[in-house]
Amino acid sequence: MDRIPGFDADVAGRPLIGLEPENLYAYGDLIRRTEQLILTQFGRGLVSGTTHTCLGQELCQMSVVRALTHPQDVVLSNHRNHGHFLSYSGEFTGLVAEVMGREAGVCGGHGGSQHLAYRHFHSNGVQGGMSGIGVGLGLARKLDDSESIVVVILGDGTLGQGLLYESMNLASIWDTPVLFVVENNGIAQTTDTTGTIGGSIDARGKAFGLSAWHFDDADPQLFVQVEQAVKEVRHNHRPGFLVIDTKRLGPHSKGDDLRLESEKQAISQRDPLIALGQRLPEQTRLAIEELNQAFIREVEAAATASPEAGFADPPRHIFSGTDKEPECPETTSFVTGQGENVRTHLNRALHHLLESSDKTIVLGEDLHDPYGGAFKVTAGLSSKFSGRVLSTPISEAGITGVTIGLAVAGFRPVMEVMFADFLTLCMDQLYNHAVKFPGIFRDVDVPLVIRAPSGGGRGYGPTHSQSPENIFTSIPGLTVVFGSHRHDVAGLLVNATNEWRYPVLFLEHKLLYAQIQGPGEFVPLDTHADDLAAHLFPTxxxxxxxxxxxxxxxxxxxxxxxxxxxxxxxxxxxxxxxxxxxxxxxxxxxxxxxxxxxxxxxxxxxxxxxxxxxxxxxxxxxxxxxxxxxxxxxxxxxxxxxxxxxxxxxxxxxxxxxxxxxxxxxx
Amino acid sequence: MPHPVYVPCVNINDDIVLIVDVTVSAGDTVKAGDMIAEVETDKAVIPVEAEQDGYVLKILCDVEERVKVGAVMMWIGDSPDEQVPEPASKNPDEVSSRTNSQLPTAKARALLDKHKLDVVQIPHQGERLTARDIEAFIAGQGGTAGGVTAAQVDSPQSFEEQLPGTPGSLRSLSAEEQGMVSTVIWHRDHAVAAYLEMAYDQQAWNDYAAAFAERHKFMLSPLLPLMAYRLVKLARDRPGINTTLVNGQKYLYDQVNLGFTVQVGETLYLTVVQQADAMDDRQFIDALGEVQRHAMAKKLRPEESKDATLGFSSMARWNVSRHVPVLAPYTALMVAHSAPQKGGQSAVLGASYDHRILSGHDVANVLQALTQPPEVQ
Structure with missing residues (x-):
């Protein structure tokens, strides 16, 4: 973190923001001044792309993040994330430089305002898109017996997003320590959310069995209340649903505030940050503001001095970064029985993966014994590896997010989608999330595998017979593997899981499950050195x-x-x-x-x-x-x-x- | 009546099951509910029970065999000696024959294309033309194959040859040498050359030529051009000699392009006067003279050395008393003029002809007409 006047770092390098009013005011004021600086830079044409400020919501945004105390605690934020990010990182210069597209940006200019990745902080521009990932990260923490928790922060506009409800359900059934936070500012971009939200917001959390709280950021007790809610999630190992009423002082991004002047005036008069400042002795407040103003001037100078971000060599794919070449392990030799069919080989591979590493998680719909999955590929696994073979709800998008979260947290998840036709339900998670982590954030591996029975020939009809590889091969950075009965399918699956640190779609043809596996007259084709991963998945x-x-x-x-x-x-x-x-x-x-x-x-x-x-x-x-x-x-x-x-x-x-x-x- | 017992569907996603056991034999009696076989998938072994009382007529599967769900695994009859229906299905691993089985095989088609051969040229024994048929044909042709249309002359060498063991060096053929090779190669592969000759009236022709030269103020005797023109006129009147054989069919030319061999230095030119039949004698002589001058100057235009339909050759200049000319490609007749035999006035006109398409009688008739100049007849 930057050297912030009046604030020290905790053991994890994050700013320690105490509950004293002058501390809270000082940090809230810093956030506001930073947002104002960003808007000034925007007006000067110095911001790259767009930006969404949290003016008016500073205390709301600080309240949850400052209450996180464990070094492994995770914050998953959204497009309006600056207050969360600054409370988490203390990287003021890094944020301003990032928004300006400068080298000194915390993500080197790759993420911009909406897509920040810093230690255990991630934000993304797809509303609610990271909620499933949050459950996966929470599940990983549970499996690791960690006391850390995950906070997924949303706006009330995101309550229209279906993935969120899959995620809340998954968090509930698996008792994952995930706190869903709704920053209820009553407006979604320009739309009044009273016209977009049916029923009660609080009831949404309760319906899924989540502990539920509802606070107001104008309440002087907000920070204490939120800290207590966070503690409960941590100690109860249960998910929670926290709603904080707040008001957005500024526009959605820039120049798109269509609210009536009278409404904006009312919001201004409510301003909880100003109110907090007014509760301080004036001398104290003025001293804080003077220090902050000087600090922000330093931030501006440092960010502006940083050169524009640039590639030394523009990337052609996501599989190698400038500082992180792909590992090229030798092909795993994985011998299974002769004369057995493809299904048996895949089943043996899954047994091997679960046996050889506690980090292997197998999840999907109806995987449990005695059913063992729709095509019986997971037969016998749930009995033998209890707790690491998960039969999930029918929530393809949600469990894809969970799989991403597990992979980011260091697990080796192997997810099954019952029919490849349903992979389109996973599309946003793959297209906007799984491949973006390693593509943008060089330090994040996503070693996940999604298996899916594909293809027709069984009379299953229009939505159970398709071969969607043509769609998924077009996702930049998604590795797509489709073996045959002539391939060592078990070897392919083991390599995809253990030897390749990028997201893999692993397709299996339904008609091949019963085929006897063996090379016949086939031999591996010589691999050209330019072909990434070809040695792991031979032709x-x-x-x-x-x-x-x-x-x-x-x-x-x-x-x-x-x-x-x-x-x-x-x-x-x-x-x-x-x-x-x-x-x-x-x-x-x-x-x-x-x-x-x-x-x-x-x-x-x-x-x-x-x-x-x-x-x-x-x-x-x-x-x-x-x-x-x-x-x-x-x-x-x-x-x-x-x-x-x-x-x-x-x-x-x-x-x-x-x-x-x-x-x-x-x- | 015989009742089929079907291979049961054990699991919705398994099309193939393994026959673990067949507990009855043909001729056994069974009762409804009796176990008659066991089948297995990856998930379970399940018994197959008889659905009615009766006699096992025939068992169509073996233990340890993998069989398709829904296939008939055995027949049970009401009486022991009922006739079992013949299986309608074929071996699923065999792909049925196509309807286009009269066509050459794809390999044969690839070879036809490669060697620029036409299917009608190649004899074959079986229903379809095969690669073996083509290879046999090519071998019979001396390892080469040529073109199939009258409009083109193909590369003279279709096959790669080994270099001789004796030291030497390769150089490319000149355009003229290439022309000679093409001519001879075609003759070897496509014409069935025959030859006959007939004495002609030298005096009459010499007088005719002299009179023509006098009339047209020529310094050199136009004997040979006049004889060639006579041949053109004969061909116009007898289309049957202005012809060739293509794909087993007679190809009758619509015009007479006269090929006239010219020796220049060490190479042979087949100079060609296009559409000679549309000219009178003087026009023809001028046209031939023009072509010959181009040949001497090695400035033949492309159309002046190709597409002959009929040929005329003379070696009288070298005092050759008889020569058997090579047929130009896609021609059926070339007339050969020779010098008088030593000491005599008698000389012969010969003719090489493609015996596939012209008979000796046809050619003798042409030569007979050629023995006398036009006015004398």
């Missing part, structure tokens, strides 16, 4: 003597492609090579180009929609590298997958369609 190849056609496929299409290749070899006399990547993103481009680039004909077979698909990306990469052969993509057309198997088989790629499309390459 397989079934070679031939000078291919007439190369079929590139993955996942559940492989058994079909093997049959097609057999037909083409026998009936059409073709030499057929089959290339099967397990890693769809980051794509092992260099390895594929090196091997497939010279093939005279290439057929890419994917079960996903091939418009804007994985095959399109592969083919584009090959074309850019000079591929001159003929090529075809064979996938599912952009239509819903019908339920009747007879209809489904006409929509998904069939042996006959694949053969005909490939034969067209010979016309």
């Amino acid at each position: 397989l190849i079934k070679r031939c003597n000078g291919p007439d056609v190369t079929i590139l496929t993955y996942g559940g299409m492989l058994p079909l492609v093997e049959k097609v290749a057999g037909y083409l070899e026998k009936e059409e006399e073709l030499e057929v090579e089959i290339v099967v990547p397990a890693l769809l993103s980051p794509l092992p481009k260099a390895s594929l180009i090196a091997h497939v680039g010279d093939s005279p004909r290439l057929a890419i077979v994917e079960e996903a929609h091939d418009d804007y698909g994985v095959g399109a990306e592969i083919l584009a990469s090959l074309m850019e590298a000079g591929f001159a052969g003929r090529a075809v993509r064979i996938g599912t057309p952009p239509v819903p997958i019908s339920s009747a198997r007879s209809l489904e088989s006409q929509i998904l790629p069939s042996e006959e369609r694949i053969i005909n499309e490939i034969l067209r390459l010979f016309e």
Whole structure:
């Protein structure tokens, strides 16, 4: 923290803000002066992007954060976070420089006003988006027997966000020490929240069985009351729901305050910070303000002196930072039984992961014995590893957040989504959170795995049969693995969990579960050094003597492609090579180009929609590298997958369609 | 009637189950509720029970076999000697044959494309043309293959050859040398060359040429151009000799492009007068002279050395009394003019022809007409 006049740091390096009125006033005044400085810089055109100040809410924002005493306590904040951040860190210069996009910013300019990451403080610009992550961090603390807690701070506008209720429910059923704080300022950006919130705010917390409090930041007892609530969450190991009435003195961001002058005047007259100052002897107050003013001038000078943030070398992916190269462990050798099916191998891998590390957590819907998951991949786990195999509510977004929180806290979570179709419910958590941590905040690892049974062929219909990898491979920084029965699927899962510190989507095809696993005639393709993670998730190849056609496929299409290749070899006399990547993103481009680039004909077979698909990306990469052969993509057309198997088989790629499309390459 | 026993669905997500035990044999009697087999998934072993009394007619699965849910695993009949329906399903691992099975195999098509061959050229034994058929065809052709349309002349070498063991060096062929190689290669692979000859009336032709030269004030005898032009006229009247064979069909040219061989230095030019049949004799002589001058100056235009439909060659200049010319590509006839035999006035006109498409009789008729100049006839 900065050298703040009148304040020392606690053991964790955070500012010690005592309950004495002059302390509270001094710190609240510093926050207000900082916000005013930021607005001044904004007016000068020196702020990068937008900003949201907490003018009027300083005491409310201080009250919860200053009450956190454990070094591992977590604060998850939102877009309006400056008061929380300054109370947590004491980094005034770091905040102002960050908002100005300067090198001296606490996040080096990567996060700006809304996205701050500092020790155990995180904020994000998606309303309520971190509430599930908070439950995950709380669960990690519970599993570690820590006395630390997690505070998730929201505005009342966020009470319209569904993820929040999944998170409150999860916190309740798992007794995680999470305090949900609603800063109830009665306005969501420009919308009066009396028109957006049905029923009672307090009842929301009570309905989920959370301890509930409701205070007012104009109440002189606020700090004592809040401190007591925080203590209760810590000591009871139970989640809480704290509502603090407050008023926003300034606009939502800048220049967007549409409230009536009379209303703004009333808010001004209520101003709890001014009221607190007026309760001090005037000499004391003036002395504080003079010191603070000088300090803020220093902050301004230091932030302004800092050069603009810049990349030495602009990043091309999230997998290596300037100071943190990815580790490249050797591929895990993970041998399981011969002649067993894919499901058994995956189950053995999960047993191995849970046995070998207390940090492994397996969670998802209906995982418990004797059911063992919809596809029985988790059979036997909950009986053997009680407390680390969690059957969850139907809350895909919430448990994805939990998984992220566990991973950030040092656990190795493996989450199951019952059908890959439901992964879209996890989208915000993956797209706006999981991949953003390592992408923006270089010190944060997110080693999580989400497993999902994917694909059709079982007549499950439009929302239980899809192959959504084409959507998820387009998420920047999400690693997507899709093995086959020819891959060592157990090895892939172990590597994804233990050897790769980034979020992984691990797809499993439903039809492969019952397939006997074994390499057959497939061997690993040589890995090119430029291909990140390719050594962990190898591409397989079934070679031939000078291919007439190369079929590139993955996942559940492989058994079909093997049959097609057999037909083409026998009936059409073709030499057929089959290339099967397990890693769809980051794509092992260099390895594929090196091997497939010279093939005279290439057929890419994917079960996903091939418009804007994985095959399109592969083919584009090959074309850019000079591929001159003929090529075809064979996938599912952009239509819903019908339920009747007879209809489904006409929509998904069939042996006959694949053969005909490939034969067209010979016309 | 026979009743099927289906492989049961044990778990909604398992399409395949393992047959753990079959506790009955064909011929056994069973009662409804009797256990007749056991199947297993990853989750459980469950018994399969007979649904009615009867006789086990036939068992379609083996112990330790993995079978598809919904398949028939055995038949039970009301009496022991009922006929079991034939299985309608085929082996699921076999992909059914395509409907386009009359087409060449894809490999064969790739080879046809690679060697620029046409399917009608290649004989084949089986229902479909195979790679083996094409390889056999190419081997029979001496390891090379040529073009298939009259409009193009292909690379003279389709196959990579080994360098000889004796030391030497490679150099590229000149454009003219390339033309000669192309001509000969086509002849080897595509024409069935035959030859016949006939004495012609030298005096009559010389007189005819002299009179023509007198009339048109030529310093050199236009004998050979006039003979060539006579051939053009004959071809115009007899389209059957202005032809070639393509893909097993006769290709009748709509015009006469006369190829006239010219030796320049060490190389052979087949100079070509396009659309000679549209010219009169004087125009033809001028056109041929123009082409020959271009050849001598090595400034032949592209159209002056390609697409001959008929050929004329003379080696009288070297006192050769008989020569058998090579057919130009995609022509069926080339007439050869020779010097008189030693001491005599008698000389012969010969003709190389593609015997696939022209008979000796056809060619003899042409030569017969050529033995006399036009007015004499």
